[in-house]
Structures are given as structure tokens and as C-alpha cells.
Amino acid sequence: MTSVFSAVLQRDLTVALRQRGTLVHHLMFFVLVVALFPLGTNTDGTVLVAVAPALIWMGVLLSVLLSLNDLFKADHEYGMLTQYLIADEPLAIIVAAKVLAYWLTSGAIFVITGPVLVLMLGVPVAALPVMIAALALGTPVLAMIGAIGSALTLSLPRAGLLLSLLIFPLYVPVLIFGAGAMRAAIVGLPVAGALYVLGALCLLAVTLAPWVIAAALRVGLDT
Amino acid sequence: MTGTGFKRWFHRFGSLPYFYDVSARWAVWLAVPAVVLIGYALVAGLFVVPPDYQQGDVFRIIYIHVPSAWLSLFGYTAMAVAGVVALVWRLKIAEIFIVAAAPVGASFTFLALVTGAIWGEPTWGTYWVWDARLTSELILLFLYLGVIALHQAIESPRTAARACALLSIVGVINVPIIHYSVVWWTTLHQGSTVSLTGGSKMDADMLWPLLAGALGFTFLFGWLTLWGMRVQLLWRERRSRWVMKRITHG
Numbered sequence: 379m380t381s382v383f384s385a386v387l388q389r390d391l392t393v394a395l396r397q398r399g400t401l402v403h404h405l406m407f408f409v410l411v412v413a414l415f416p417l418g419t420n421t422d423g424t425v426l427v428a429v430a431p432a433l434i435w436m437g438v439l440l441s442v443l444l445s446l447n448d449l450f451k452a453d454h455e456y457g458m459l460t461q462y463l464i465a466d467e468p469l470a471i472i473v474a475a476k477v478l479a480y481w482l483t484s485g486a487i488f489v490i491t492g493p494v495l496v497l498m499l500g501v502p503v504a505a506l507p508v509m510i511a512a513l514a515l516g517t518p519v520l521a522m523i524g525a526i527g528s529a530l531t532l533s534l535p536r537a538g539l540l541l542s543l544l545i546f547p548l549y550v551p552v553l554i555f556g557a558g559a560m561r562a563a564i565v566g567l568p569v570a571g572a573l574y575v576l577g578a579l580c581l582l583a584v585t586l587a588p589w590v591i592a593a594a595l596r597v598g599l600d601t
Numbered sequence: 602m603t604g605t606g607f608k609r610w611f612h613r614f615g616s617l618p619y620f621y622d623v624s625a626r627w628a629v630w631l632a633v634p635a636v637v638l639i640g641y642a643l644v645a646g647l648f649v650v651p652p653d654y655q656q657g658d659v660f661r662i663i664y665i666h667v668p669s670a671w672l673s674l675f676g677y678t679a680m681a682v683a684g685v686v687a688l689v690w691r692l693k694i695a696e697i698f699i700v701a702a703a704p705v706g707a708s709f710t711f712l713a714l715v716t717g718a719i720w721g722e723p724t725w726g727t728y729w730v731w732d733a734r735l736t737s738e739l740i741l742l743f744l745y746l747g748v749i750a751l752h753q754a755i756e757s758p759r760t761a762a763r764a765c766a767l768l769s770i771v772g773v774i775n776v777p778i779i780h781y782s783v784v785w786w787t788t789l790h791q792g793s794t795v796s797l798t799g800g801s802k803m804d805a806d807m808l809w810p811l812l813a814g815a816l817g818f819t820f821l822f823g824w825l826t827l828w829g830m831r832v833q834l835l836w837r838e839r840r841s842r843w844v845m846k847r848i849t850h851g
Contacts, residue, residue, distance in 0.1 A: 526771060530764045534754050543750050544768065547743040548775050551782035558786060575785075579778070590771060593688070597763045 382467040383475045390479030393452075404445050405487050411437040412495045423500040430499040431560035434509075435553050437495075438488045438517065443542050445484050446524040449476070450532050450595070463599065469592035474584075477525045477591070485517030501564055508563035508573070515576040516556040522587035523548045529594035551579055618843040620694055621834055624827050631824040638817025642668075645810035653807075662720045664810055668818035669713035673741055674776075676706025676822060680748070681773035684766035694830075696762035697837070699769060700752055701829030705822055707745035714738055733784040740779055744772045758837050 394401065415433050419425050453459040453476075462472045492513045493506045501509070527545040531537035559572035646664035653660040680699045687695035717735065718728040729735065748765050755761035838844045 523771075526767075530751060530768060531754070537754075540750055540754050543743065544747045547740045547747065547779070548771065550740055550779050551775070554782040554786040575782075586774075590767065594764070594767055597760060597767055600757065600760050 383471050386472050386475035387479050394483040404441055408437050408441040426499045430496050430501050431557035434492050435557050442520045442524055446528045449528045470588040473591045474588040477521050481518055481521040485521055488517055489513045505563035508569050509560050512556045512559040515580045516552045519552050519579050519583040522583035525591045526594050529591050529598055532598040628827050631820050635817050635820035635824050638813045642810045642814030650807050659723050662716050664814045666716040668815040669709045671815050672818050672822050673710035673713050676702055680769040684769045687766040697830045697833045699765050700762050701833050702826045703748045705825045710742045733787045736783045737780045
């Protein structure tokens with residue numbers, strides 16, 4: 379069971395790292411969304427600091443939405459997914475490895491670049507550890523829930539808009555607590571509560587979602 | 602009910618022509634109480650009940666608003682329960698229920714939001730506040746719309762229904778989380794702007810029509826959903842002989 383987990387993880391990481399272009403595109407998209415926003419406001423720093431948490435999370439949500447389309451697509455087209463479905467190993471384990479690989483190559487980007495971007499928006503350096511923690515705890519939830527939607531819409535030709543309708547309402551708690559922790563950190567309020575809730579959401583998603591994703595794949599591929 | 606009796610009932614219930622025939626009779630048993638109870642609630646609520654000492658006649662919209670809000674939650678929960686039944690026991694009727702209940706539930710959610718906005722303007726001075734209840738209700742509407750959109754997007758009816766079943770189960774786990782996160786979010790901002798209970802207990806004269814309305818709306822929900830299910834059933838099985846027989850012979 380652990381061997382299949384690490385095998386799938388290794389394979390997906392290798393594939394992702396050999397398609398560096400895609401990784402860079404997602405990074406560029408995220409940076410552009412955040413970087414264009416100030417151009418629509420004035421250069422007054424207070425406005426940007428106030429909206430920085432919301433802006434970062436909107437950038438993350440949109441980038442996740444874009445990249446989620448491809449999560450199972452290539453495996454589906456090459457027939458790899460069918461092999462996963464009929465494999466002896468539990469599908470949930472395989473799926474968990476896939477989502478972990480996906481998170482390492484996308485969610486981790488936000489965790490690294492997010493703090494740099496909020497510094498550009500004028501957020502004090504003291505708030506950065508909380509930002510990183512919030513992103514590190516929140517993005518796995520986004521990846522897990524998003525994978526459910528991605529699996530459900532797998533065989534549909536243009537799933538992008540539908541996917542956003544399916545998963546964005548489910549992202550509300552992460553958005554609220556993720557941005558809430560950042561806002562609290564900026565004004566110096568206690569942040570532990572929000573981070574604990576984010577951690578709880580993260581645990582809930584990591585433990586339950588793989589089974590739901592596996593079921594969704596079986597439904598989506600009609601087996 | 603004995604074990605074998607239950608089994609027989611279960612299998613008969615799983616038979617689609619049987620369900621189609623029986624549901625026509627059930628519809629009457631849902632429609633009559635719905636009409637009577639909603640009729641009583643509206644007449645009593647609009648004409649008999651005295652005006653509220655603070656809000657005057659404006660409060661009478663409560664007789665539509667609260668039952669709609671109740672059904673928005675009830676409908677989604679029922680869909681999730683049917684979702685479990687559909688995925689575990691593969692009961693086709695449960696699949697069809699989800700598909701038929703989603704638009705009805707979405708309509709009640711929409712109605713709750715609209716009546717809330719109409720009610721909010723004269724009493725709070727604004728159509729919309731980012732209050733915990735309002736925001737959760739709005740997100741609930743999006744959850745309903747997601748189920749409807751997913752169903753429309755997938756061509757094969759069985760796959761579509763089972764995908765919707767899964768989505769409504771995921772959604773129902775999230776509804777309380779979403780609600781409490783929104784509560785947390787609003788309390789961080791400011792104290793709760795509005796409280797629907799308002800601390801003041803409702804008088805029994807006002808309460809009875811409200812309960813009747815809620816119950817009547819529930820029957821209405823069942824009635825509408827049942828008709829939706831019948832239509833779904835005919836469409837799904839349109840190529841089968843039993844549908845042909847029933848349509849040609851009335």
C-alpha cells in the first residue's frame with residue numbers, strides 16, 4: 379500500500395517536473411492576478427493592505443481552478459486511470475498520492491510566492507509566518523475538495539465553468555479562515571483560533587476526501 | 602413489518618412502473634394537506650393575526666419567508682439522505698428524487714432570499730447585509746445550483762444522478778462548516794446585526810399559522826418533487842414499453 383503510494387507520487391512528480399512550462403504558467407497566472415489588482419486602485423497603501431488577504435486567496439482560488447482541470451485529464455486520456463481503477467490497491471490511496479503530488483507542484487508554489495506578493499502589497503513582515511501557515515494549511519483543502527469536483531466532471535468536454543460552480547461554494551470555510559488569520563495577523567490580533575480551524579479542515583479533507591474522490595472517479599467513469 | 606414483508610416492499614418500491622402508478626395516488630395525499638395548510642396559514646397570517654407591535658404589517662411576510670428558509674435546509678438534507686441511499690443501495694427512485702428535488706429546493710432557497718430582502722428593506726433599512734444566516738443561505742443556493750448544473754452537464758442519466766448524489770453528500774457535510782465559518786467571519790467583523798428571533802417570543806396566535814405554513818410548504822415540497830420525479834421517470838424510461846403503454850392508454 380505504501381509502495382503504490384510512493385510509486386504514484388514519484389511518477390506524478392516526475393511528470394510534473396518535466397512539464398516545467400505548465401508550472402511556470404500557473405505561477406505566472408497567480409502573480410499576474412495579484413499584481414494587476416493594485417493597478418485598478420490608487421497607490422494608497424492602506425487599501426492594499428486591507429484587501430491583501432482576500433486578494434491572495436482569490437488568486438489562489440482562481441489558479442487552483444485553472445490547474446484542477448488537468449488533474450486527472452492526462453491519466454484519463456492515456457488510459458492510466460482505468461489501470462488505477464482495476465488495480466488491486468485501494469483507489470483512495472492512489473488518489474491521495476496523486477493529489478499530494480499535485481499539491482506539491484501547485485499549492486506549494488502559493489505557499490512560497492504568496493508571502494513575497496503580500497510584501498509587495500505592503501503587509502508587515504511580522505505577519506508573514508501566519509500567512510505561510512495559513513496557506514500551507516489551507517491549500518491542501520483546496521486541492522482535496524477541488525479533486526472531488528475534477529473527478530466528477532472528468533468526462534465532460536468543457537468542465538471549467540461548471541467546476542467553479544461546484545467547488546467554490548465548498549471553498550468558503552477555507553477562504554474565511556485563511557483570510558481571517560491573515561487579517562488578524564496584520565492588525566496584531568490572536569491568530570491561533572483561525573489556524574487551528576484551518577488545521578482541522580485540513581485533517582478532515584486529507585482523511586475523508588480521498589475516498590470521496592475515488593467514489594467520484596468511479597461514478598464519472600461509470601464503473 | 603416483518604423481514605420478508607419489508608423486502609417485498611423494498612423490491613416493489615424499486616420497480617419504476619409500480620412507483621409511477623402509486624405516486625399518482627400519493628400526490629393527492631400531499632396536495633390536499635398542502636393546499637389546506639398553506640391556505641390557512643395565508644388567510645390567518647394576512648387577515649386574522651394582529652399586526653406586530655414594532656413592525657406593523659410588514660412582519661406578515663414571515664409566513665412565506667420562514668417556511669421557505671426551512672425547506673431550503675430540509676430539501677438539501679433530504680437530497681443528501683437520498684444520495685446515501687442511491688449510492689449504497691443503488692435505488693433508482695432515490696436517484697430520481699435527488700434530481701427532482703434540486704430545482705424545488707433551489708426555488709425555495711431563492712424565495713427565502715427574495716422575501717428576506719423584501720422584508721429587510723423596511724425593517725433594517727437595507728436589502729442585503731453580510732449576516733451569517735443570509736450569507737449561508739446564499740451559498741446554499743449555489744450548492745443547489747451546482748447540483749442542478751452537474752446534472753444538466755452529464756448526458757447519461759444514471760451517471761448524472763449518481764454524481765449529483767455524491768455532490769449533495771459532500772455538500773451536506775460542508776453546510777454546517779460553512780454556516781459556522783460564516784458566523785465566525787461576521788462576529789469578527791461586528792456584532793450580529795440582526796437576530797431573527799430578536800429575543801421576543803412569538804405569540805401563539807402568530808405562531809400557529811407559521812407552523813401550519815411550514816408544514817404546508819413541506820407537503821408542497823413533497824408534492825412538487827413527486828411530480829418532478831414522475832416527469833423524470835417518464836423521460837428516463839421513455840424507450841421502455843411500460844411508459845409507452847401508460848402514455849397511449851392515459
